[in-house]
Amino acid sequence: MTAAPTTPGVPQMSTFVKIVVVALAVIVALGFLIHLVNAGHHRPEGxxxxxxxxxxxxxxxxxxxxxxxxxxxxxxxxxxxxxxxxxxxxxxxxxxxxxxxxxxxxxxxxxxxxxxxxxxxxxxxxxxxxxxxxxxxxxxxxxxxxxxxxxxxxxxxxxxxxxxSHAPLALWGGAILLGALLAAGAHLITRYADRSAQRAMARRDSPAAAADDSPSPVPS
CATH class of the missing domain: 3.10.450 (Nuclear Transport Factor 2; Chain: A,)
Structure with missing residues (x-):
C-alpha cells in the first residue's frame, strides 16, 4: 500500500507557524519599546x-x-x-x-x-x-x-x-516610530504569506507535480 499523496499548492503548517511567531514577536517588541520610551515620563496630573x-x-x-x-x-x-x-x-x-x-x-x-x-x-x-x-x-x-x-x-x-504638563515631544516621536514599525511589520508578514502561497501554487503547477498527480498504471 502506498502513502496518500500530499495535496500540492497548500501552504505547509510550518509557514503558518512562522507567520504567527513573527506576529507575536512584533507585538512583544512593540510592548517593550512602549514601556521603555514611557519610563520616567508619567505625569502627576494624569x-x-x-x-x-x-x-x-x-x-x-x-x-x-x-x-x-x-x-x-x-x-x-x-x-x-x-x-x-x-x-x-x-x-x-x-x-x-x-x-x-x-x-x-x-x-x-x-x-x-x-x-x-x-x-x-x-x-x-x-x-x-x-x-x-x-x-x-x-x-x-x-x-x-x-x-x-x-x-x-x-x-x-x-x-x-x-x-x-503634556507628554514630552520625544514620546510623540516615539509613538510615530512605533506606529511605523507596526505598519512595517504587518507589511512584511503579509508579503511573507503571499510569497509562501505563490511558491505553493508554483509547485502545484510544475511538471513534476503534474507527473506525481498522474494515475499509476494498474498492474495486469
Missing amino acids: AAERWLAAVSDTEHRGVSADARKRAEQIGPVAIAEPLLPPRFDPRQGQFDDLEVGKAIPAGANVVRVPFRLHQHLPSGSGPLKQGTLVLQQTGDTWHVVALDARRPGENVPSEGGPRP
Missing part, C-alpha cells in the same frame, strides 16, 4: 485625574469593584472621603465633572495638583468641591498621599491657572 475618575466610580453599579482597584493602585480611596456626596445614584458616578491643574513642586519627589469637581446627587448636580491633591513619586509612578486645602496660586485652567 495620576491625579485617573484617581479622581476611579473614585467617582467606586459606587457605580457594575464597575465599582474595578474602579476601587484602580483607585487603590494610585492612592487610598479613604483620602477622598471629604469629596464624596452624602447620597449617590448607583447608576452614575459620584462626580459630575472634574478638572485638574498643573502640578506644583512641593519638595523632593512631592507635588501638589489643584483640582475642582462637582458632586453628583440623585436629584442632579451637587455642590462644587475644590482642593489640592498631594502626590509623591515612587520610582516612575506617582501616588496620591493626601488631600489638602488650596494655597495661593493653586488654580485649575478654568480659573486662570496654568494647564497641566
Whole structure:
C-alpha cells in the first residue's frame, strides 16, 4: 500500500507557524519599546485625574469593584472621603465633572495638583468641591498621599491657572516610530504569506507535480 499523496499548492503548517511567531514577536517588541520610551515620563496630573475618575466610580453599579482597584493602585480611596456626596445614584458616578491643574513642586519627589469637581446627587448636580491633591513619586509612578486645602496660586485652567504638563515631544516621536514599525511589520508578514502561497501554487503547477498527480498504471 502506498502513502496518500500530499495535496500540492497548500501552504505547509510550518509557514503558518512562522507567520504567527513573527506576529507575536512584533507585538512583544512593540510592548517593550512602549514601556521603555514611557519610563520616567508619567505625569502627576494624569495620576491625579485617573484617581479622581476611579473614585467617582467606586459606587457605580457594575464597575465599582474595578474602579476601587484602580483607585487603590494610585492612592487610598479613604483620602477622598471629604469629596464624596452624602447620597449617590448607583447608576452614575459620584462626580459630575472634574478638572485638574498643573502640578506644583512641593519638595523632593512631592507635588501638589489643584483640582475642582462637582458632586453628583440623585436629584442632579451637587455642590462644587475644590482642593489640592498631594502626590509623591515612587520610582516612575506617582501616588496620591493626601488631600489638602488650596494655597495661593493653586488654580485649575478654568480659573486662570496654568494647564497641566503634556507628554514630552520625544514620546510623540516615539509613538510615530512605533506606529511605523507596526505598519512595517504587518507589511512584511503579509508579503511573507503571499510569497509562501505563490511558491505553493508554483509547485502545484510544475511538471513534476503534474507527473506525481498522474494515475499509476494498474498492474495486469
